[in-house]
Amino acid sequence: MPQIDISTFGYQIFWLFVTFAVLYFFMAKRGLPKVAEVLEEREERITSDLDQAAKLREEGVELEAAYEKTLADAKASASQSIKEVRETMKSSLEDRRAKADADIAKRISAAEDAVAKAKADAMVELESIAVEACQAIVGKVAGVEVDAAAAKKAVKAQLTAQSGKDA
Amino acid sequence: MAEQQSPLEQFEIKKIFDLELAGFDISFTNSSLWMSIAVIACTIFVLGGMSKASIVPGRWQSMVEMAYEFIAKMLNEAVGPEARKFFPFVFTLFMFILFVNISGMIPGSFTATSHIAVTFALAAFVFIGITIFGFMRNGLGYLKLFMPSGIPMAMAPFLILIEVISYLTRPISLSVRLFANMTAGHIMLKVIASFAVMLGPVWFFPVLFNVALTGLEFLVAVLQAYVFSMLSCIYLNDTYHVDH
Helix, strand or coil: CHCCHHHHHHHHHHHHHHHHHHHHHHHHHHHHHHHHHHHHHHHHHHHHHHHHHHHHHHHHHHHHHHHHHHHHHHHHHHHHHHHHHHHHHHHHHHHHHHHHHHHHHHHHHHHHHHHHHHHHHHHHHHHHHHHHHHHHHHHHHHHHCCEEEEEEHHHHHHHHHHHHHHH | CCCCCCCCCCHHCCEEEECEECEEECCEEEEHHHHHHHHHHHHHHHHHHHHHHCCCCCCHHHHHHHHHHHHHHHHHCCCCCHHHHHHHHHHHHHHEEEEEHHHCCCCCCCCHCCHHHHHHHHHHHHHHHHHHHHHHHHHHHHHHHCCCCCCCCCHHHHHHHHHHHHHHHHHHHHHHHHHHHHHHHHHHHHHHHHHHHHHHHHCCHHHHHHHHHHHHHHHHHHHHHHCCCCCCCCHHHHHHHCCE
């Protein structure tokens, strides 16, 4: 069995320590610090990224609140404007309605005046027609010539009595 | 293959060139060559993986980080955060044994860890180092390790004897476990492979068996590197926690 050949032990162990020492040097001085550095850097990066994410989230919440406030303000101001416009329109409508009412009243009173005047005119004409008719009727029926003044007097009295009865 | 090679022939140490230092024979052999190859491969693996180190690791960098975190976790669980300063040594120990074991799986290569001289030297180095550190850290209080607390005085001499023996046999069990596993595995592969030649028409049975066995040997190579460094951690734990 070659393993129990003691004559080879010396150089086997010598080279074991040489190669092991070389590997230890490279691992301890070069490789492992580098790995540790990268792992630490990654840890830091993850922590800082998480912090940043939390910060951004907070900012987002703030922005949302600001947005909602702006929206509520805009809504309030819009409804305010609508109210104002509605009130303005209402008052101007009432103005116009009042004006129109006054106008209509004026026209009605004018028309009523015209009607009253026409009635008075008609009455005067009616009187003269009645006087003439009376003269003619009396002349024909009684054969008496009635002068205009007497006929007029009789008609007036009769009309006054009639209108008094009507009234 | 017909010339009936011994399955032990693969463990032969062959000098590549002779060297001498202050009267000592330090010839460069196939064992030295394959340990050097393992060390170079491991250095390339770690430094190459970290050469373009970035926050988001690539595949290669991930493997290096996995090895790092695996050993860091093992040391942390077995001993605790106070043993950080031994991390480079434990990492080197694991990677050295792992790469030597794995490079031994290359057909025609040489497995340096299949020699008791190598495994025992490693185990003795770990054992002596831990013992010296134990006395440096605890003074003579380190001897309390051999006296379990809360036992009857009458039992003490007997138990101390057992504890001392178990402590002293640590380097032997540590080195023999690795050496025996590697040697046995390689002998078995060779023997089964020679069956394939002997059996003739049904050669494929031993070949299939050898394929499965090769997979098992890779597992053993990794496992033994883990066991060796894990036990070193457990022995190191005694120096930090003397009262058990």
